[in-house]
Amino acid sequence: MKLVVIEGVGKKPAIQKYLGSGYKVFATMGHVRDLPAKTLAVDVNDNFKPTYKIMPDKQKVVDELKTEAGKAEDVLLATDPDREGEAISWHIATILGIPEDKKARITFNEISKKAITKALEEPRAIDKNLVDAQQARRVLDRLVGYKVSPVLCTKIQNKLSAGRVQSVTLRLVFEREREIQNFKPEEYWPFFSVLEGRGGAKIKASLATRKGEKYKIGSAAEVEEVKAALDGRPYVVGSVKKSIAYSHAPAPFRTSTMQQDAINKLGMSLKQVTQAAQALYEGVDIPGEGKVALITYIRTDSTRVSPEAAASAREYITSVYGADYVPAKPNVYASKGNVQDAHEAIRPISVQRTPDSLKDSVARNYYRLYKLIYERFLASQMSSAQYNSLTADIACGDYGFRVTGKTPLFAGYTKVYSEKDEKDEDEMKKLPDMNEGETLGFIEYVYEQKFTKPPARYTEASLIKAMEEKGIGRPATYQPTVSLLETRAYTEREGKAIKPTELGFKVVDMLIKYFPDIMDVKFTADMETKLDTIEDGGKVWQQIVAEFYTGFEDELKKAMGDGYKMKAPAVETDYKCEKCGAPMVIREGRFGRFLACSAYPKCKNTKQIDENGNIKEKAEPVVVESDVICEKCGARMVVKTSARGKFLACPNYPKCRNTKELEDEEKLPDCPVCGKPLKKINYYRGAFYGCSGYPDCKFALYDKPIDKKCPQCGSLLVVKKRKDGLYHKCSNKECTFMEKAPDETT
Numbered sequence: 092m093k094l095v096v097i098e099g100v101g102k103k104p105a106i107q108k109y110l111g112s113g114y115k116v117f118a119t120m121g122h123v124r125d126l127p128a129k130t131l132a133v134d135v136n137d138n139f140k141p142t143y144k145i146m147p148d149k150q151k152v153v154d155e156l157k158t159e160a161g162k163a164e165d166v167l168l169a170t171d172p173d174r175e176g177e178a179i180s181w182h183i184a185t186i187l188g189i190p191e192d193k194k195a196r197i198t199f200n201e202i203s204k205k206a207i208t209k210a211l212e213e214p215r216a217i218d219k220n221l222v223d224a225q226q227a228r229r230v231l232d233r234l235v236g237y238k239v240s241p242v243l244c245t246k247i248q249n250k251l252s253a254g255r256v257q258s259v260t261l262r263l264v265f266e267r268e269r270e271i272q273n274f275k276p277e278e279y280w281p282f283f284s285v286l287e288g289r290g291g292a293k294i295k296a297s298l299a300t301r302k303g304e305k306y307k308i309g310s311a312a313e314v315e316e317v318k319a320a321l322d323g324r325p326y327v328v329g330s331v332k333k334s335i336a337y338s339h340a341p342a343p344f345r346t347s348t349m350q351q352d353a354i355n356k357l358g359m360s361l362k363q364v365t366q367a368a369q370a371l372y373e374g375v376d377i378p379g380e381g382k383v384a385l386i387t388y389i390r391t392d393s394t395r396v397s398p399e400a401a402a403s404a405r406e407y408i409t410s411v412y413g414a415d416y417v418p419a420k421p422n423v424y425a426s427k428g429n430v431q432d433a434h435e436a437i438r439p440i441s442v443q444r445t446p447d448s449l450k451d452s453v454a455r456n457y458y459r460l461y462k463l464i465y466e467r468f469l470a471s472q473m474s475s476a477q478y479n480s481l482t483a484d485i486a487c488g489d490y491g492f493r494v495t496g497k498t499p500l501f502a503g504y505t506k507v508y509s510e511k512d513e514k515d516e517d518e519m520k521k522l523p524d525m526n527e528g529e530t531l532g533f534i535e536y537v538y539e540q541k542f543t544k545p546p547a548r549y550t551e552a553s554l555i556k557a558m559e560e561k562g563i564g565r566p567a568t569y570q571p572t573v574s575l576l577e578t579r580a581y582t583e584r585e586g587k588a589i590k591p592t593e594l595g596f597k598v599v600d601m602l603i604k605y606f607p608d609i610m611d612v613k614f615t616a617d618m619e620t621k622l623d624t625i626e627d628g629g630k631v632w633q634q635i636v637a638e639f640y641t642g643f644e645d646e647l648k649k650a651m652g653d654g655y656k657m658k659a660p661a662v663e664t665d666y667k668c669e670k671c672g673a674p675m676v677i678r679e680g681r682f683g684r685f686l687a688c689s690a691y692p693k694c695k696n697t698k699q700i701d702e703n704g705n706i707k708e709k710a711e712p713v714v715v716e717s718d719v720i721c722e723k724c725g726a727r728m729v730v731k732t733s734a735r736g737k738f739l740a741c742p743n744y745p746k747c748r749n750t751k752e753l754e755d756e757e758k759l760p761d762c763p764v765c766g767k768p769l770k771k772i773n774y775y776r777g778a779f780y781g782c783s784g785y786p787d788c789k790f791a792l793y794d795k796p797i798d799k800k801c802p803q804c805g806s807l808l809v810v811k812k813r814k815d816g817l818y819h820k821c822s823n824k825e826c827t828f829m830e831k832a833p834d835e836t837t
Contacts, residue, residue, distance in 0.1 A: 094163035095197075096156070096183055098170050102202055102373035104382035106169070109204045117159050119170075123149040124182040126229065131237050133230050139636045141230055143182065153186060160187050165195075167214065172198040172434065173390055174228075174626065175567060177221035184217060192216050201440045202374060202384030224625040227632035231255055231618070231639060235609060238647055242605060246656045247597050248679055252579060256564045258602055259615045260572050261581050263557055264549055265591050265599040274545035280308040280538050282317060284492060286326055286485070287532035292523040294531065296326070299484075300491035314538055321487050321536075328529040329484040329491075336480040336497055340504035342394040342424035343436035343471040344464055346566035347559040349389070352467070354552040357459050361551040365570045367460045368437075375453050378820070379827040384440060385449075386464055390566040391434035392559075394424035396471070400438060404472040407442045412506060418474045438468040454813070470508035477501040483525050494525075548588035562616030597657050605650035608642060661689070664704065670696045677704060714742070723749045760798035763807055764790045771795075792822055803828045 093114050097106060100118040107116045126132040127144045134140040145153050160166050166187060168180035180196055189195050194214040199206040232255050239253035282298040298317070300306050308314055344352070353364040368389045374382035396404075401421045408417050424436075439461070446462035453461070478497035485492040499505075525531075549557065555569045564572055573589075576582040581595035591599070599610070608614045618639070624630045659679040666675035666686060673690040677700065686698040686706060699707040715730040719739055724747045728739040739751040752771070759769040759780065767784040769792075781791040794809035797819065801808055806823040810832065817832040 092163055093165045093167060094159050095167045095169050096180075098176065098179060099369070099373055101370065102382075102384065105202045105374035105384050106207065108381060109202070109207045115159065115163070117156060119149070119152055119156065119179065119183065122146065122179055122182070123153050123156070124186065126233050131233065133233055135234075135640065138633050139230055139640070141226065141233075145186070156183070157187065167211075168196045168217070169198070169210070171390070172200055172388055173567065174221050174225040177218055178225035178229075181217050181219075181222045191219065200435050201387040202372070203440050220626050220628045223632040224622055227622055227625055227635050230632075230636055231622075234636070234640065234643070238643070239602070239606060239609070242647070242650045243598060243601060245651070246601055247594075247658060250680075251594075251598065253598070253602060253609075254572075254575070255609065255618075256568055256572050256615070257575055257579075258598075259563055259610055259612055260554070260558060261576055261591065261595060262599050262603070262610050262612070263554065263561075263563075264576070264582055264589055265596060267546060267549055268591050268596075271545040271548065276542040276544070278309055279541055279543065280310070280314050281541060282308050282314065283537040284321070284326065284487070285534040285537055287534055288523040288525060288529075290523065293534065294494055294523065294525075295537070296485050296492035296494045298490060299493040302489050303491070306490075308538070311540065317490065318536060321490060324488045326485050326487045326492070326531040326533060328525050328527055328531065329486050331484075331525050331527055332480075332482045334480050335500065336478045338476040338478070338503070338505070340422055340471050340473050340475060341467065341508070341510055343396060343438050343468045345392050345394060345436060346390055347392070347555050347569060349437050349464065349467075350555050350569065351552040353460055353463060354550070357456075357463065359456060359460070361555070361570050361573060363456055364460065367454075367456045370457055371461055371464075375457055377449070377452050378829060381824045385444065385461055386440060387435050387438050389437055391437060392566050393426050393434045394436045395426060395434070396421075396424075396436055396438065396468075400435070401472055404442050404469060408469065408473055412473075415501070416473050416503065416506065418472075422472055424471070436468070436471075437464055439465045442469065466508040470504040473504035473507065474501075476503035476505045481525075485531065548585070548590050550587045550589065554589060561612050562619050563612065565619065601657060604655075606643075606646050608646070661687075663689075666698075666706070668694060668696050670694055719751060721747060721749050723747055758798070760796055760807060762788060762790050764788050769796060794820070794822070796822065801826060801828050 095106065095110060095114050095116050097103065097116060097118050098121055100120055103116050103118050107114070110116065124143045124145050126141055130142075132142045132144075134142070166189060168183055168189075170176035170179045170183075176198075177196075181191075183189075184191065184193075184195065194216055196217050197210040197214050199210040235255040235258075236253060239258075240251060243251035243253055284296050284298070286294045286296055288294050298306065298308070308317060342348075349368065350361060350364050353359050353367075354361060359367070368386070371386045372384060372389045374384040377383045398421075405417050405421065442465070446458065446465050449461060450458055477500040479500050480497040481495070483494045485494065547553070551573055554573055558564050558569055558572070576595075577584070577589075580592055581598055582589050583592050584590075603610045618635075621630065621635050625632045625635060661676040661678050664675050664677060664686065667673070668675055668688040668690065671688065671690050671694040673688055673694060675686045675696075675698070676689045677684050678687045684700060684704075686700050688694040688696040701707055717728050717730055717739055719728045720726070721728050721741045721743075724741060724743055726741055726743050726747070728749075728751065729742050730737055731740045732738075741747040741749040759771070761767065762769050762782040762784065765782060765784050765788040767782055767788065769780050769790075770783050772779055772781045779791050779793050780796055782788040792807070792809055794811060796807045796809050799808045799819065800806065801821040801823065804821060804823050804826045806821050806826060808819045808828075809822045811818045811820040811829070818829050819832050821828040
């Protein structure tokens, strides 16, 4: 048996299915070794040597991994195909004692039988350049976070943090808000003359020039001046340019473009997009097939498409839409510099698996995102759209007007995918033909007063776009960075817009004052480029870190060496601490003002207050008693809630620490293998339903079973939640039976 080590547990069933019985898949659920949280763990005096430790919450996982590796004839490291995945494989190899030059590393860009089989045929040694690039990033991030965060805590308030990518992203939000605050609107008047062409057709011409120079009207008085100059004068068609315009198909999705399109077109949040994409990559349950992965790797900045995928798309497009919709040569898209081009763009694994075939089989967001990815990929391999285009200049006295328009000639890729919203109606589609020297009749003037608007606040989509354009971060960091700013209360939402909080303003001001390099967008982008050179083998990672740390150390000394602070002074109140009798004071925290004991740190009593400074009374928790008696002390146990759900606890805690699992209100059926009762089992990954006869009987289900048998094969039915309600589905993966559940089913 060979052991294949992966990261995410979600893709374990799909990979195991393709590997077969000679392999066992083990999921680490991400990193297992890292720099410890409570120390710097980077020796700045010993060439920035990092000290890695097994993460406390992963010790059990590592112990299980060692046990499984000890029983295996060989270990293959199949973590994600990027720098971070390479680093995780290196850490695992170090823990298991696998030599660095051993060909134990396999990678695949998609979870399919073909890709996994090919990966098994081409194992390689761990790429130390990739590992070093990730090490440099991790060490830099630790130095910035560990060294700069105390400056914020000292000068603003406790429990603040800084980050190399996080802080400069916050600056983008901060500067956009400053632009909005400083914006001064300017008046302007869009002006049109509605004219009559041949056959009585209406033409809406836009005022463009005066005496040959670009011209915009800035006041009502100017409107009247223009009207007076135009009244009674003829409108004569000048140059008329007719051509065929081409719109090239868009590139397939990268991480950032997928996130932006899903947010803008589907109305999904960034978190929803990330979760749905991860599920589509790892595999979703499809009736009759089990777990099936639907798309390629989702953290990529490449637009490359494999020749096999391009050929498959071209063949499909020809059969469905016709040969005219396939370009003579496959479309190739240039990736930006410094991309990890070993990846592909995000695409469906098979174009034969159409979105319609999945519509009733997967969750609504999974279907919508898959459809978007599928259509964008298919469009990327199609012919350009063609339009009849017309631009006409019309003169009236000293003023020049312009009319532009285009009408569809050949749909091309727009047959499948449109980059614009469908509501974009082109008024020029009915534009009549015009010839030079032709005189047009006047119908009316159309104009209105408008004012220039400030730049829009960032949304999740536009902030990701800005991060990518400015070279801040990489595909794997966009979503966590944007989310972290809100979690830290540095930003807040106003509808879909993101704006900095008062605390966010303070943090940016402080960081710009003391750490101009870290907060410089270009400096951060250049650092990303330097990190990329490590991957290419061009630089030693310690050299990059050393170049950064030299100036950084001086900035730290300066920041901690002066008395400048932005901390809000404590405000005394008339409240007395009921624990020690000392006066209570109002302090500022991450989440606003609160009441704290002035005797801190001896007394750590705090209370919530409202906007007027009055104490908020805490509602007494509702105690729900059960009929279960604690066998240790005889008290009636109560229902409590934890992250894993509800459970029974002794009310005499902490004297009695007895707890019990809360039985399901609905009785579970008996095990179909041994006849013993099934029970719900909570564990650190979630919950499942297993036989009470374990370990003699190992029957288990992840979905809740009901006491009803499948009419087709006799297996237990389970409850499945889908977008249109609850269903009863056969627990046998080989059986396709599924029916709508009665309303009373839970």
